[in-house]
Every structure is written in C-alpha cells, then in structure tokens.
Amino acid sequence: MTVTVRFAPSPTGYIHIGNTRTALSNWLFALKNGGRFILRFDDTDIERSKSEYAEAIAQDLDWLGVKPDRVEYQSKRFAIYDAAAERLKSAGLLYPCYETAEELELRRKLRLARRLPPVYGREALKLTDAERAKLEAEGRKPHWRFLLPNFKDDPFSPERTEVHWDDLVRGPQTVDLASMSDPVLVREDGSYLYTFPSVVDDIDLGVTHVIRGDDHVTNTGAQIAIFRALGAEPPQFGHHNLLTTISGEGLSKRTGALSIRALREVGYEPMSVASLAVLIGTSENVIAAPDMQVLAEHFELAAASKSSAKFDPAELDTLNRALVHALDFEAVRGRLAALGIEGDKAEAFWLAVRGNLGRVSDASLWWKIVNEGVQTAPDLSQEDVAFVREAFDLLPAEPWDRQTWKVWTDAVKEKSGRKGKALFMPLRLALTGLPAGPELADLLPVLGREGTLARRP
Structure with missing residues (x-):
C-alpha cells in the first residue's frame, strides 16, 4: 500500500498559517513514509471559489516547498459525485427532506423543551409519495440527508451505535451515531456539502490517511459511515490541534490573518514559517529547520498536544534570523541581485552583514551604507x-x-x-x-x- 494523503483547501481566500499546518503535516507524513501528496481544491462553492485563489494557494505551497504529486479540482468531478449519490438513493440511504430552516429550528426547540437530544427526527421518512408531490407542487425542493446506520429495524428508534477509530494524533476515539442528526449531503439547489464529495474523492483517489484539524473530529463518525455505505474501507484519520493568534482568536481566511502570502511579502524565509507552523504546540522543540528533510526528522503527528497552540510572530522572527544568519551567498545571490546587491564585492558584503539581519531584504540598508556612506550623520562630540x-x-x-x-x-x-x-x-x-x-x-x-x-x- 502506498501512503496517500491530501490537502483540500477551499479557494475562497489566501491560506493562512493554520491551513499551512495541515498542508505541511500531510506533506511531511508522505515524505517520511515514501507516500504521495494530492492537492485537491474543494471548489464546489461556485460563487465563493475563485481561480485566482487556487493559483495563489498553489504558489504559496510551492514557496513553502510542498510539491504535489497530483492536483484535482472538485468542480471538475461532479459526475463522480452524482453517480455516488444515485447509489445511495437507490439503496434508500439518501432521502429527500422538505423542511425549511425555520421549521427545523422549531422542531429543535420542541425537542429541547421535552429534554430530548436536538437531533433530526427523520420526519421526512414518513412522507408518502403524494405528500412529497404536494410539497414539490408548492415549490419546495428537497435537500437530501444520509440515513445513519444507528438502528436495527426501525429508523425512528435509534440506539447507541459506536464508531471507533484509532486516531493518529489523539489515540482511540469513539462516536455514538445515535447522538447525531442524519447529515445533509445535498442542498436544495443540488449542490453538495463538504462531507460527501470529500468521502467520494478519498475513495476514488485512493487516500489512505486523512490528516486534518481537530475541528473535524465530530465529522469523522458520519464520514466513516458514508465510506462503508459506499462499500469502501475508511482511511486512517489523524486530527492535529489548531493554531490561534497570540490572543487566542481563531484564524480566518476572510480576515487575512497571518496569510502565507503576507508572510512571504514581508520577507520571511519559507522554512521559518514551515518550522513554526509544524512544531509549535507539540512536544518537539521548535527549531529553525533548514530544509524539509530536517523538519521531517522532527515531525511526529502524535507529538501534537490536545489543546490549541498560539502562533506568536515574535517566535517567527527568532527562527527567521537563525535561518538568514546561516544562508550562504549562493542561496541568496538571486534575491540580493533583485535588491541591487551585486558585483565583485557582493559575496564579501553578504558574509559580513548576514549575522545582523532579520530578513534578507534588510541587507539593502547596509548596502547603502557601504556604497553611499552613512545614512544619518553620526552623533560625535x-x-x-x-x-x-x-x-x-x-x-x-x-x-x-x-x-x-x-x-x-x-x-x-x-x-x-x-x-x-x-x-x-x-x-x-x-x-x-x-x-x-x-x-x-x-x-x-x-x-x-x-x-x-x-x-x-
């Protein structure tokens, strides 16, 4: 079996340092296991997904040193999802529902008032063909739910049904399917929610290990059930802890928080970003790894802590300085030339100043001092x-x-x-x-x- 992992961003904005933690965890896992890395754009949200964001994500990953073995776009794979959905419909495992959001909220409140779990009661399964026809004649379009296998004979009498998996990060995990609502897989307009295409793609692309943030732990039980309903053995799952800002706020593409593009533009080294994104919030020491092979030696999925980790840009500055101080001239020749630093004395200049730089671009100041003289008159008595x-x-x-x-x-x-x-x-x-x-x-x-x-x- 060839280890196959995937990173599946939605191209609705630039990836940030938190997304990068997931991408690098998959990349390093593949690197350590001689595996394959798939970049899969989850772009089924046609309105919000933009090709320019997909291109930017690919560029950012390349800058970090992540080189996909295969690139896929979900927007080009609808025929595969449609066929899988028809299989589930034919098996009676994907059923149409007509409730509005307001009706569902009212039912949820009623169940809570009766001290019942606020899960969907499968009322749509009780509709007759005539009742469904009447609702559709009124203009209602169905959304489609997956029938969780949490009952013996009567779907209206769910019972505790445990799904187990040995998480690569968190260890043994258990989810009770009876505590969950049947997940909606298809919206009223026929578009798919994240869960379904993700499972279908993982099956079709031969994904063996799904490594993602621990905000997806609650999705895993239902996804395992969908894998099995489609006749596939689920992959192994691993859920790493999330990164937050130093103040504890969640990261978001919408706000541009700590985006890789922004970190690139201000002059950080890719390996300083990669080192901190991977090693922070783990039992490993945070080091400035000079390349991916060294970082892979310090990477262990199981080393991640169970709580979120705070990303402090000051730590990034420390790692960046360490990397810049060790860069030889050939590694930066092109970047220095782009700054106008070239000629016979460029190498000697770089070796003289690199130990005092936080970023390669800081060399510009010293180049001016060397070639044009002091920039501020010295305060001498x-x-x-x-x-x-x-x-x-x-x-x-x-x-x-x-x-x-x-x-x-x-x-x-x-x-x-x-x-x-x-x-x-x-x-x-x-x-x-x-x-x-x-x-x-x-x-x-x-x-x-x-x-x-x-x-x-």
Whole structure:
C-alpha cells in the first residue's frame, strides 16, 4: 500500500498559517513514509471559489516547498459525485427532506423543551409519495440527508451505535451515531456539502490517511459511515490541534490573518514559517529547520498536544534570523541581485552583514551604507571627532583582510591611549552611522581603504 494523503483547501481566500499546518503535516507524513501528496481544491462553492485563489494557494505551497504529486479540482468531478449519490438513493440511504430552516429550528426547540437530544427526527421518512408531490407542487425542493446506520429495524428508534477509530494524533476515539442528526449531503439547489464529495474523492483517489484539524473530529463518525455505505474501507484519520493568534482568536481566511502570502511579502524565509507552523504546540522543540528533510526528522503527528497552540510572530522572527544568519551567498545571490546587491564585492558584503539581519531584504540598508556612506550623520562630540580624524590617519595600507581591523585598532590604541567602548564606538559611528551592526573586522575589507577614508569626519 502506498501512503496517500491530501490537502483540500477551499479557494475562497489566501491560506493562512493554520491551513499551512495541515498542508505541511500531510506533506511531511508522505515524505517520511515514501507516500504521495494530492492537492485537491474543494471548489464546489461556485460563487465563493475563485481561480485566482487556487493559483495563489498553489504558489504559496510551492514557496513553502510542498510539491504535489497530483492536483484535482472538485468542480471538475461532479459526475463522480452524482453517480455516488444515485447509489445511495437507490439503496434508500439518501432521502429527500422538505423542511425549511425555520421549521427545523422549531422542531429543535420542541425537542429541547421535552429534554430530548436536538437531533433530526427523520420526519421526512414518513412522507408518502403524494405528500412529497404536494410539497414539490408548492415549490419546495428537497435537500437530501444520509440515513445513519444507528438502528436495527426501525429508523425512528435509534440506539447507541459506536464508531471507533484509532486516531493518529489523539489515540482511540469513539462516536455514538445515535447522538447525531442524519447529515445533509445535498442542498436544495443540488449542490453538495463538504462531507460527501470529500468521502467520494478519498475513495476514488485512493487516500489512505486523512490528516486534518481537530475541528473535524465530530465529522469523522458520519464520514466513516458514508465510506462503508459506499462499500469502501475508511482511511486512517489523524486530527492535529489548531493554531490561534497570540490572543487566542481563531484564524480566518476572510480576515487575512497571518496569510502565507503576507508572510512571504514581508520577507520571511519559507522554512521559518514551515518550522513554526509544524512544531509549535507539540512536544518537539521548535527549531529553525533548514530544509524539509530536517523538519521531517522532527515531525511526529502524535507529538501534537490536545489543546490549541498560539502562533506568536515574535517566535517567527527568532527562527527567521537563525535561518538568514546561516544562508550562504549562493542561496541568496538571486534575491540580493533583485535588491541591487551585486558585483565583485557582493559575496564579501553578504558574509559580513548576514549575522545582523532579520530578513534578507534588510541587507539593502547596509548596502547603502557601504556604497553611499552613512545614512544619518553620526552623533560625535568634538573630542570624538578629533580622535576619529587622528585614527583615520593611522589606516594601514592595502591589501586589507579580516586582520586589518585589529592591526588598525591596535595602532590607534597605542597612539591615543583609548580602549574598549571609548575606542570602538566612535569608529563604528564614523564608519556606519549606527551604534550596532556587523563585525567591523568583516565590514572593513568590503569598504576598502578609499571607501573608509571617505568617511573621515
């Protein structure tokens, strides 16, 4: 058996960090098990689904390093769903109902008042052909419910019927089908709700493991029943904990909260996003994994906690810095060129400044400092100005390397008697205009003697 998983976003907006947790959990599970990853767009909601969102989702996943083995669109698969629905109708397992939303709400309240569970009472099963014809003549169109197998002989006498599965994350789970209403699978307009196409696709595409957020746990019992009604063995299920914002709010595509597109645009590294999305809220240490193979080594579905995890962008900044500091020049050559950072000294420049960057794009500031001089006039006292002028007179001859800084400052120390911060800070301010930054031992050779002398106050 080839492990086959799927990520099934609805293209109604950009995916956010919470969606990414599900996508990456599936991708890494497939990676660890030599399996296949299917990207399936659940785009049966014709009004809200947009092709531009599907394209954006595919681009975001590619940026993260997720490479689907197969891409499917539910909007192109209606014939398969129609055939499966007809099978259930013929078997008497999908039945028409005509109640309005208001009528259903009234029945729910009546059941609650009688201290009965607020589940659908299957009243539509009692309708005669004549009664159904009369309702349709009045203009009512049926929605279709799946008859849950929670009774022996009489569907109006449901009894406890347990569905069990060993969840890949949560362990042994049990759902009582008698505690549930028969789920609506087909709307009045003939469109399908999420549950049914999802099951049909999982069967048709050979999905072996369904890994998703734990907000779907309650769907699982009914879905297992639908799998079996269609003559298929259910896949294995795993439900990971959800991510929330730092304030505990749920993430939503509608608000654009922490969308992958937004994180891309502000310059985060894909592996910093992937590392935090996967490892936060688990028993694993959150590390800045340099690539998917390393992240896969730290990924365990069962390591997820049972409670939701808060996504803190400050943690993302920490991981991003760690990754940027380790990037070699070849890994960023193209991105630096796009920022205008290229030429003979680009590599030496990158190696000098990368340890002080939070994002690759931050290199632009230092490139300006190196090539155009200090961007803000240094705040030097008259005494420090005089000291710096004397220090510049002691600059050694070229060629320069990493030892030049020590040679120079040793000479300045001997001549001036200054040491420590009193020696180094005025020189740093004169050279960069900033009180902190890259090691000057690395930066000085990039500036060169001529570029350094140009900064003499």
